[in-house]
Amino acid sequence: MTFGEKIKKIRNEKGLSQQELGKILGIRQQTVAQYEKAPYTPKYDTVRRIAKALDCPINALVEDETIFQRNDVADSLLYGGVIARVSDNMAKLTLEAMSKVEEYTKDLTKIPEYQKDPETPPDEPPKD
Numbered sequence: 001m002t003f004g005e006k007i008k009k010i011r012n013e014k015g016l017s018q019q020e021l022g023k024i025l026g027i028r029q030q031t032v033a034q035y036e037k038a039p040y041t042p043k044y045d046t047v048r049r050i051a052k053a054l055d056c057p058i059n060a061l062v063e064d065e066t067i068f069q070r071n072d073v074a075d076s077l078l079y080g081g082v083i084a085r086v087s088d089n090m091a092k093l094t095l096e097a098m099s100k101v102e103e104y105t106k107d108l109t110k111i112p113e114y115q116k117d118p119e120t121p122p123d124e125p126p127k128d
Contacts, residue, residue: 003047004036006061010054011036024053 001009011021011032018036019029041047041062051058090098108114 002039003041003061004038007032007050007054008036010056010060014054016054021053025049 011018016024017029018032022029022032025032035042035046035050047058047061051061054061090101093101
């Protein structure tokens with residue numbers, strides 16, 4: 001069964017239309033239809049977002065998760081999570097408030113306990 005066929009099957013089991021799934025994902029119904037028809041598996045971040053929207057594990061959509069490059073998975077998990085949530089929150093703020101957040105982040109970079117260890121490779125999370 002292809003990735004698209006799995007999306008369609010799980011979407012139907014959840015009682016969701018393509019339009020409803022698209023609304024959850026923030027995409028058009030036509031894009032959901034394209035994913036369901038496509039013979040390929042999209043990038044990891046897209047798969048992760050679809051799995052989250054369908055409330056299912058990624059391995060329900062993809063049989064072999066090793067098809068994704070390690071850096072893509074790390075970027076999605078590290079930056080698709082925290083940074084995406086910060087970005088979503090920023091979008092709800094006024095321009096003045098956004099400027100304050102920018103100032104706060106600059107201040108935080110000067111505090112030693114919040115600085116990332118320069119020895120930490122870019123594809124690994126910082127050490128606690």
